[in-house]
Amino acid sequence: MSIDIEWARGELRRFLDLTELHRPPDPPGMTVFSTRKTTRGAQADIVASAHVVEQIFDRVIPNWRAEVPSDGNMRVNRWCQHREAAQRADAALQRDAEVREHLGDDAPQLSASTLHPWVWNGARALWQSGHYREAVTAAARKVNAETQNKVGRRDASETALFQSVFSRDDPKPGQPRLRLMNNDGSDTFRSLQRGVAAFAEGCYAAIRNPNSHEDGLPELPEPQALEQLAAFSVLARWVDSAKLAT
Structure with missing residues (x-):
């Protein structure tokens, strides 16, 4: 808005x-x-x-x-x-x-407050104090936690969690699935499920993990950190809009 x-x-x-x-x-x-x-x-x-x-x-x-x-x-x-x-x-x-x-730069502007609420609510406090790298990490944790809440699981997290919930396999006891469309056996269904799982793996492997585990990294520039928040916002919207299959 x-x-x-x-x-x-x-x-x-x-x-x-x-x-x-x-x-x-x-x-x-x-x-x-x-x-x-x-x-x-x-x-x-x-x-x-x-x-x-x-x-x-x-x-x-x-x-x-x-x-x-x-x-x-x-x-x-x-x-x-x-x-x-x-x-x-x-x-x-x-x-x-x-x-x-x-100045010749009238491109659309992205505001952190317009990102998915899971992301911005998780990042807000750290972001406003200038801790951009930690803010991105907090947003990643929030998306993971909200996904766990949606599927009712605590036994898997981050990459393993998203690979499981967006698996194309039928749901099993203790392993519900998230569907962005009905499983009609089409290439589109398979592409969506595979794509979201791969996207989530990229977010946690290439963004969340380095931000969390590498000591001595310089602070992220604000524009770069905003791009990383936007990536998690895309993932959050997919999870939030997906239907739960049990």
Whole structure:
């Protein structure tokens, strides 16, 4: 689902208005000599608004907690990091399409939040903290766990599990199958079952295992990690849409 840009920008502007520092007006009939400033909005309103805008940040600038400086004027305004993030996110929402058009890169954009929920829910926390390789591993584990849940098995996992559940053989006691189409004996049926099992083996052998077992590997670049998440999203959608045969 794409972002409602007008709504998102409105929420960002509201947050910026609430967290703007100003000198409170003097009480009636009094003149107060003070340089003290306070936010325009009440703390409760700011906290409620922050809950919303942080989710916008996660969509527009996913690594904002690391990219946006958190020092500087924090003592003056505790929301200064959020304010800068809001300004950056607003600029990105306003001008992203324009920038991509003028720079010649108006290709469709893939957002992690549009991936299958098993994948993004498994990866979200690690992804947002910049641990991309671990996020992919967590997503792989989530897909494996949800597949086990669907077929009611704990005695097999990962490659062995997918080879079993997408086997073209008839189901057996303790070995249910997943079918993407009715077993009509056609080449299409055989191709689908074989293809999904092979795809799953590739995901776990070439993506999950190196990410999990190799010490000292450098952090995955974000675009590469997103591609790997997308691979597991494809697998998750096949599993989720398949019919259980027992």
